[in-house]
Amino acid sequence: MxxxxxxxxxxxxxxxxxxxxxxxxxxxxxxxxxxxxxxxxxxxxxxxxxxxxxxxxxxxxxxxxWQNYVDAFRNAHIPLLFGNSLLVSAVSIVLIVACSVAMGYALTRMHWRWRKPTLALVMAGMIIPIYSTLLPNFMVFNETGLLNSYFALILPYAAFQIPISMYIITGFLETVPRALEEAAVIDGMTVPGMIFKIILPLLKPAIATVAVMAFLSCWNEFIMAVTYIDKDALRTLPFAVVYFMGQYSSNYGAQFAVLAIISIPSILIYTLFTDQINRGITAGAVKG
Amino acid sequence: MHNILGDRKTIFWLMAPGLLLFSLMIFVPIAVSFYYSLTNWAGVGDYGMVGFRNYADIFASDPVFWKSLLNSVLLGLGFVLVQHPFAILVAMLVQYGGRWEKLLRVCIFIPAIISTFVTTKLWTSIFDTQFGLLNRLLDQVGLTSWQQDWLGQPHWAIACIVFVCMWQGFGYAFLLYYAGVKGVPKDLYEAAMLDGASGAQLNRRIVLPLLAPVLRVNVVLAIVSAFKQMETVYLMTSGGPANSTQFLSTYLYSKAFRESLYGYGNAISVLLVVICLAVTLVLNRALKREVGEYG
Structure with a gap:
């Protein structure tokens, strides 16, 4: 594996x-x-x-x-919530991949004095519990008007996913020989040129892993999604069950249908990207 | 030749967006949290600085805080003493599955991939007193007297939470050790076989010691994750009944949003960060010494 x-x-x-x-x-x-x-x-x-x-x-x-699923779709606004979740996850993934590739490259290939301390600092981010930012971010978002906007979810999701993503990217970069890049430097290529023309194509498997892991963590997050968003039009998928608990608390069949609808994308993603997910999860732990 | 790889402007533009995002979303909030932890803010209106009084109150006279810590330790012990040994055993066994190996791996991992939100709702329904699967099952096997209000009694509620967390995380623990087991070089197996080692001997004397570095990382990750735990508890019991299942993150949430004690909640929040960092450092130190010879 x-x-x-x-x-x-x-x-x-x-x-x-x-x-x-x-x-x-x-x-x-x-x-x-x-x-x-x-x-x-x-x-x-x-x-x-x-x-x-x-x-x-x-x-x-x-x-x-099957009426349960019909009820779920209609009463829990599934299409709207599904679309919102998809949008938040997609933007987060783009941010995560862009930031972790750029930082990963600068931290493994380029030479600068604060390289090692910076790397250590980013890695320390892995230990910090995401919900320790719940209260302060709630206040800051409230002051800056970010509450009830997708940025309130996208920014923390992306920030907390960066350390592990960068870890996967740098681990992969270390196995890529530098010969190609050295030749490119002699040919007069710039660093951005090198990243786009040489590194990105080579990094495809690592980027797939990072993207899938990011998708799962954004798609499954719940606490921030219900704390920072309380406008109906902006809600994301986990809120579907809350709709049901309030209005149709006795319609258990439809509640279960909602739960099934939420878990189907995760199961699909897992069966499609089993290898990428396995690689992502075992990336850090095995090397020690 | 390497001049362009040392170009400061390029390095700046590669690092700046990520670091900015990182600092704004992780370090700034912790600083903000620390500031408010020194106040008596109630969430709205004016507030005054109270110095370290919130911290003093937490340490001196808040049994729920200590209960939260105890619950985290309990969950961590559950991970390390029950979930992980079992995961190691299963990781060693699964590779004897032949053509079923892949399917077994997928089945074991699936719960880990599904949203905590879904699985927790599911387990809450299983423990439900009206239509819950567990009570129904006990009824069918004739153990009606064992039926309980599982989430309504303090000691059963925390047991249920620990169980659900172990259930959900089992796939992760399994996969990490499985990768470790798979990483053991083939020649070692063959040499041991030639020397006449049995399967059990082989796993105990060769595979297990080689897993030591993996074990160290996983134990640290598991214990820290027990301190970080929030979603399962929030959705199953919200810390109840009577605060018996509070964890640090659910406790800070209920202090701030239910009791409007923002300053106090932020103090717990800061302590959560400090505790996670301290636990990681201490465990890393302690375990490095213990298994260093293999690493």
Missing amino acids: SSPNTRDSVPGAKMSGGPRLLFVVLMTALVVAELFPLIWLFDFSLLGSGDFFGSDILKWPNPPK
Whole structure:
């Protein structure tokens, strides 16, 4: 996955009899424990509200109540919230990629005196808890009129995602040989030219990782989204359930449908970009 | 030749936007927070400077603050003593899965990718007293007397929170160790096999020691994340019942937004930053000494 020594399976490992059975039982139990709540979610999102109080653990939806999804779309303003979430995530991702590539390049390839302390400072940002900025930013945004605008979400999302993104970019840059750039310098190319023509194409896999990780963190963020935004037209996706809890608190089926709608993009992204996500998550931890 | 790589103007323009964003959104807020933590501001109107009185009050006479810290420690212990050993075991076992290996990996990781918001709502429904899955399950297996108002009683509520956090984060912990296990060079396996080592011996004597550096980083990350925890608690219990499940970030939120004690909330906020930095430094030091020989 992240090292050249990646093996497909353990050499010469074959289990049989008792250990094999134990292995199958343990793994099945684990998978059930991890996935059952989600299966329950999708199952009950297709059932009527009355079924929630029955005695069944799972129930075959017969017929499936797709009306729940229709209700969710209509009453929870899903298209609007979905679009807002998408816009906030997209702008954040562009900011994150631009800043982390520019800083990553200056911090690994260029020579200047404050390079090391600056790098350490940015990396320290990884330790700072994002919600320690909740109160002060609320006040600052309130004073500057940023409250109830997308900038109130985009700016902190981008800032807190920069350290890990830059870490991924610099780690990747260190494995890229400098020969191409040295030749380009002799040919009289400028630094911005080099970044656009040489570095960006080489960095594609790392940028994909950074973008996917950024998407997941922006898409899934909740606390700031409900603290900084209280105008209906600007709300993002997590707020959909709050709409339902207020107005239709007994329509459990539709509430579950909303939850399902929110999680589908994440699952899709994961299945499409499994390798990028694995790389992103293991980037920091394995090297130590 | 390297002159253009030392050009100050270029360096400035490459670094400035990111650093500006970074300082404005991270360092400035912490400074602002520190300023307000020295006041008795109620969120609106005038306020006065009170020096370090908020901090003194927190340390001297705020049991909820200590309870929040204790809860974070509890969650951290849950991660380190339950979640991580289990994740290491599973990471070692999954590679015996043959053609199921990939599918297993995906299934184990999926909960980690879904919004905390969704999974927490889901678990809240599972613990629900009216239609909750858990009480229904207990009913079906005949353990009706075990049924509880899971989130309504202090000790069960914190247990539920620790459990849900471990459930949601399991995929991450697993994946980190799995990458570590996969990084063990093939020749080491083959050599051990030739010497007649059993699978269990191999994993305990060779793979486990080689995981030490990975373990160190992951333990630090896990404990710090326990102090940073907010979303799951906020959505499951909001710190209740009776403040029994407060964590630092939910506590500062409720002080500021529910009780309008802005100055006090900001003092907790500053302490949260200090605690996270201190915990990271101390753990890094302590663990480096312990496993240094492998690193």
